[in-house]
Amino acid sequence: MSDSGDVAVARALTTWFRRHGRVLPWRVRGRSSRRDGYRTLVSELMLQQTQVSRVLAHYEAFVARFPDVRTLAHAREQSVLAAWSGLGYYRRAKHLHGAAKMIHHEHQGRVPCDVASLGRLPGVGAYTAGAVASLAFDRPEAIVDGNVSRVLQRLNGRRESAADAGAWAWAAADALVRSACAVGLSPGDLNEALMELGATVCTPRGPRCGACPVRDRCVARASGSQEDIPLPKPTSPRRRLHCASVVAVDGRGRVLIEQRGPDGLWADMWQAPTLERLDRPPTRSELAEYVLGRAADAGMLRRAGGFEHQTTHRRVRFVVYTARSVPAGDGRVLKSSRALSAIPISNAQRKVLAMAGVG
Numbered sequence: 001m002s003d004s005g006d007v008a009v010a011r012a013l014t015t016w017f018r019r020h021g022r023v024l025p026w027r028v029r030g031r032s033s034r035r036d037g038y039r040t041l042v043s044e045l046m047l048q049q050t051q052v053s054r055v056l057a058h059y060e061a062f063v064a065r066f067p068d069v070r071t072l073a074h075a076r077e078q079s080v081l082a083a084w085s086g087l088g089y090y091r092r093a094k095h096l097h098g099a100a101k102m103i104h105h106e107h108q109g110r111v112p113c114d115v116a117s118l119g120r121l122p123g124v125g126a127y128t129a130g131a132v133a134s135l136a137f138d139r140p141e142a143i144v145d146g147n148v149s150r151v152l153q154r155l156n157g158r159r160e161s162a163a164d165a166g167a168w169a170w171a172a173a174d175a176l177v178r179s180a181c182a183v184g185l186s187p188g189d190l191n192e193a194l195m196e197l198g199a200t201v202c203t204p205r206g207p208r209c210g211a212c213p214v215r216d217r218c219v220a221r222a223s224g225s226q227e228d229i230p231l232p233k234p235t236s237p238r239r240r241l242h243c244a245s246v247v248a249v250d251g252r253g254r255v256l257i258e259q260r261g262p263d264g265l266w267a268d269m270w271q272a273p274t275l276e277r278l279d280r281p282p283t284r285s286e287l288a289e290y291v292l293g294r295a296a297d298a299g300m301l302r303r304a305g306g307f308e309h310q311t312t313h314r315r316v317r318f319v320v321y322t323a324r325s326v327p328a329g330d331g332r333v334l335k336s337s338r339a340l341s342a343i344p345i346s347n348a349q350r351k352v353l354a355m356a357g358v359g
């Protein structure tokens with residue numbers, strides 16, 4: 001698109017965003033009329049691969065509990081993970097905690113404003129660095145995620161292959177943000193307008209072109225090809241995982257839980273004792289051996305139900321059992337159901353507990 005075309009698009013998007021953008025808690029500006037760098041970093045990490053509606057349910061409580069870099073940097077990892085509970089993809093919580101420590105120690109507690117320093121923080125890639133730099137610090141930095149890439153490809157009538165779409169979209173977004181800044185528009189508003197348009201109007205299916213502020217400049221719309229852009233990504237099937245969990249409640253209503261290892265899926269989170277297999281469901285005897293120490297006690301496990309759970313990379317089949325008199329020890333501890341709410345437990349394991357009538 002020409003420079004003047006870019007300026008017109010940037011103006012239309014920015015005006016539309018000011019009128020029609022959703023009011024979201026991380027978009028609210030402070031008295032300085034700037035967005036706070038820390039709150040922006042928290043929200044952008046939460047929003048990585050996660051729906052706005054889910055982030056809305058957790059963001060305010062998280063920043064109330066950890067209101068600034070210093071508080072988060074000094075927090076225990078378990079309490080950070082607990083506050084993250086329900087958001088899924090927990091590596092982000094560890095990254096955010098690591099980022100707060102690094103900002104506290106290396107940047108005097110102030111979130112850096114340049115993409116190079118931001119990009120050195122754990123969990124902060126090009127998108128998040130560009131988002132924080134532009135939204136909180138008005139830096140002329142581009143951002144590209146799936147939404148932005150789709151909007152730009154449709155606007156320009158491009159059908160880039162999945163392999164080329166990223167590089168093309170970053171160049172187009174960069175040109176657009178530079179044109180916007182050259183005429184005094186806010187790069188943060190432009191970037192958020194692009195993501196907002198992609199999330200609410202220029203959606204993958206059934207885009208609401210009638211509500212689009214740049215419909216008259218959209219090459220895809222002019223040729224009616226908006227739904228054919230972008231080209232579908234070749235998908236790799238989610239890998240299977242089979243989990244069998246045992247929910248054991250003692251005479252005082254306390255639930256037996258164990259902690260997962262430090263790596264991989266749901267790292268360091270707590271769970272009802274759970275046995276996993278990649279290729280097939282664990283047998284009841286294997287589970288009895290794992291939980292009760294004796295395969296021959298399989299008859300003590302009662303099946304409570306099962307469910308499918310999807311994570312970013314896995315399709316997980318859970319089967320839930322209940323049992324009485326399961327020994328604690330060996331890293332397994334008994335917790336009251338009230339105490340469970342302060343412990344990092346994945347959504348999947350909360351479903352496991354609920355299926356057995358706990359929580």
Ligand code: ADE
Nearest residue numbers: 044047048052131192195
């Ligand atoms: N997705 C990523 N960043 C976002 C933001 N700031 N607002 C809404 N959705 C987003």
